[in-house]
Amino acid sequence: MKRLLPIFGAITTALLGFALYEALIGAPTEQTMGNVQRIFYYHVSSAWTAFILFFLNFVASVLYLVRKNDSQGLKDRLANWVVIALGIITCIAAYLIKLPDGIERSSVASTGIAAVCIYFLVRKYFPEDRGDALAVTTAEVGVVFCTVVLVTGPLWARPVWGIWWAPGDVRLTSTLVLWLIYVSYLILRRFSSSGQTPKIAAVLAVFGALDVPLVYFSIWFFRTQHPQPVIGDGGSIDPRMLHVLLLNWLAFSCFAALLCWARYRLEVLRREVDETLALESLLEPRGSR
Amino acid sequence: MKFLFAAYAATWLIHTCYMGTLARRFTQLRNQIKEIAERK
Numbered sequence: 001m002k003r004l005l006p007i008f009g010a011i012t013t014a015l016l017g018f019a020l021y022e023a024l025i026g027a028p029t030e031q032t033m034g035n036v037q038r039i040f041y042y043h044v045s046s047a048w049t050a051f052i053l054f055f056l057n058f059v060a061s062v063l064y065l066v067r068k069n070d071s072q073g074l075k076d077r078l079a080n081w082v083v084i085a086l087g088i089i090t091c092i093a094a095y096l097i098k099l100p101d102g103i104e105r106s107s108v109a110s111t112g113i114a115a116v117c118i119y120f121l122v123r124k125y126f127p128e129d130r131g132d133a134l135a136v137t138t139a140e141v142g143v144v145f146c147t148v149v150l151v152t153g154p155l156w157a158r159p160v161w162g163i164w165w166a167p168g169d170v171r172l173t174s175t176l177v178l179w180l181i182y183v184s185y186l187i188l189r190r191f192s193s194s195g196q197t198p199k200i201a202a203v204l205a206v207f208g209a210l211d212v213p214l215v216y217f218s219i220w221f222f223r224t225q226h227p228q229p230v231i232g233d234g235g236s237i238d239p240r241m242l243h244v245l246l247l248n249w250l251a252f253s254c255f256a257a258l259l260c261w262a263r264y265r266l267e268v269l270r271r272e273v274d275e276t277l278a279l280e281s282l283l284e285p286r287g288s289r
Numbered sequence: 290m291k292f293l294f295a296a297y298a299a300t301w302l303i304h305t306c307y308m309g310t311l312a313r314r315f316t317q318l319r320n321q322i323k324e325i326a327e328r329k
Contacts, residue, residue: 024297039296046300144307148300155296255304262311266318273321280325 005261012254019244019251027244039156040241045249046148047175049256051212053142054182055115058209059122060135061202067128068199080123087116100220132198133267135205139185141259145252146179166225170218178215181208 023041030037066079090112094105126134153172154164166172185204189197219226237245 020297035290036293038293042297042300141307144303148303151299151303152296155292155299159292259307259311262315266311266314269318269322273318273325276325280328 008254009258012251012258015247015251015254019248022244022247028238028240030241033160036156036159039152041245041248043149043152043156044245045252046145046152048249049252050142050145050149051216052253053138053145053256053260054178054209054212056118056122057135057138057142057182057205058212059119060126060131060138061205061209063119063123063126063131064135064198064202065206067131080120083116083119087112090115100217102220129271130268132202133264133271135198135202136186136189136267137260137264139182139189139205140263141256143179143182143186144259145256146175146182149175150179161225169225170222171215171224171226174211174215174218178208178211181211 019041023038027038027041029035062079066075070076091109094108094112099105099108122131122134153175157166158164181204185201185208188201188204192200194200218224
């Protein structure tokens with residue numbers, strides 16, 4: 001892994017550079033908004049990356065709650081079956097229920113399958129306390145990407161809508177609420193030293209994750225100032241623009257993976273240091289300080 | 290154009306600041322590990 005990291009870092013840097021070139025020069029200029037529309041490539045790809053990170057945080061938090069006080073592994077096995085059942089129900093429902101215009105049935109079904117796969121991957125590769133470390137990592141990196149979304153959004157809105165922020169807009173407000181929930185999650189993790197902190201934080205993360213679908217689907221279900229979807233079934237995006245968007249998303253996803261790797265390593269090391277210090281203070285003879 | 294460059298600059302400023310905090314935290318942790326090793 002350590003050998004692969006510099007190669008992955010170099011590929012990510014090259015990808016980010018190429019994606020930046022494509023976003024600023026390669027992509028065609030939008031007719032109505034002009035060059036300012038190019039903010040789209042950073043804004044949307046950062047939002048998608050943040051959503052994935054928050055979803056990972058949700059999975060890691062659920063796993064932490066399931067594994068807590070589960071010595072016989074009963075809750076773990078039950079959770080596995082519940083996740084598989086939810087994946088199957090999502091796939092069937094995608095083809096049976098009437099979906100709003102713009103949402104593709106195959107996208108919903110494949111998201112359901114991907115969610116199940118992610119759950120089992122996290123379960124396999126992040127056992128016990130490692131799951132909690134992953135939760136902290138993804139929440140922190142997710143907040144960074146969500147901050148980018150909240151900063152680039154108003155910078156795009158000002159020249160296009162004439163206002164920095166549309167108060168009461170569901171997409172904008174729910175995104176701000178999402179950011180606030182995860183910032184409070186990080187504050188809780190940082191400043192609370194109670195033994196119950198990971199458990200409380202995991203519960204908060206589960207509630208926070210419920211806001212992600214609201215943010216994503218708000219433009220389908222509510223009349224918002226935020227533009228309607230331009231990607232997917234019925235979307236009007238130019239194929240060259242879509243290509244640049246996907247390229248930027250890939251680059252930012254790789255970059256997020258690098259940041260997560262560094263943050264995860266930091267978290268694991270910090271926990272080891274804390275354990276050593278706690279052990280030292282226990283072994284230290286009384287009155288030696 | 291100024292809004293476009295402001296958005297791109299802000300994005301990279303946020304990421305650079307975050308990478309800076311990560312580097313600072315790594316340095317602090319490394320110093321702490323060194324202290325523990327010296328005590329042993």
